[in-house]
Amino acid sequence: MTKPLLRVTGLNTFYGASHVLRDVDVNIFPGQTIGLMGRNGMGKSTLLKSITGLLKPRSGRIEFQDTTIHHQTPYDIAMLGMAYVPEGRGIFGNLSVHENLVMAERAGLRGQKDWTYQRVLDTFPRLGERLQHGGQQLSGGEQQMLSIGRALMTNPDLLLLDEATEGLAPLIAQDIWRICELIAQSGISTVIVDKNWQHVTRITQRNMILVKGEVVFEGSSAELLAQPALLQQHLGV
Secondary structure, three states: OOOOOOOEEEEEEEEEOOEEEEEEEEEEEEEEEEEEEEEEOOHHHHHHHHOOOOOOOOOOEEEEEEEEOOOOOHHHHHHOOEHHHHHOOOOOOOEEHHHHHHHHOOOOOOOOOOOOOOHHHHHHHHOOOOOOOEHHHHHHHHHHHHHHHHOOOOOEEEEEEEEOOOOOOOOHHHHHHHHHHHHHOOOOOOEEEEEEEEEEEHHHHHHEEEOOOOEEEEEEEEEEEOHHHHHHHHHHO
């Protein structure tokens, strides 16, 4: 089997005295799409922030692109080919759509330029209609599209999407799911955090469920869907 693009081993992350992640292991292989699920407060965003360098784990090891990264800065980790779409989107409200996109434009780690400015606009036609609008003038769904488009402009090998459709109208959420599927098909390894497990499992090959910072399930979408009691216990409303 191909070696993992990202390997997380024995990860423990704290907020002060609060032990949030407990001995978490994750392997993500090239081209793989992973669903990271669990109720609010179970450690999903903390895991993504630990991987991207925004939080420093207390112990454990994170390797990406054959490089140990758990002591590196978010900038250095991003330059290795990792892109992060945070909960809340994190766009620059005082910059136009065009400026938000071109500021992130660069070749990937191996010089790849698969995601060009024009390809992003073709994927997100709504953004093409609003190029001169400021980020703060966009709807929530448009801001999410811009945040994803900006991440793709870095030509990443790994894309982390936190709360991909949180708070979006159903029609806009459908558009985001379509885009997530396109990204998965493009060969970029992707981690999707979202509460809508029905949509997540249509896209992902593997899924993980976190409960109080521990992995309680890891397996294929088919294996997860075959366990309705588990879904109800950990993901049901």
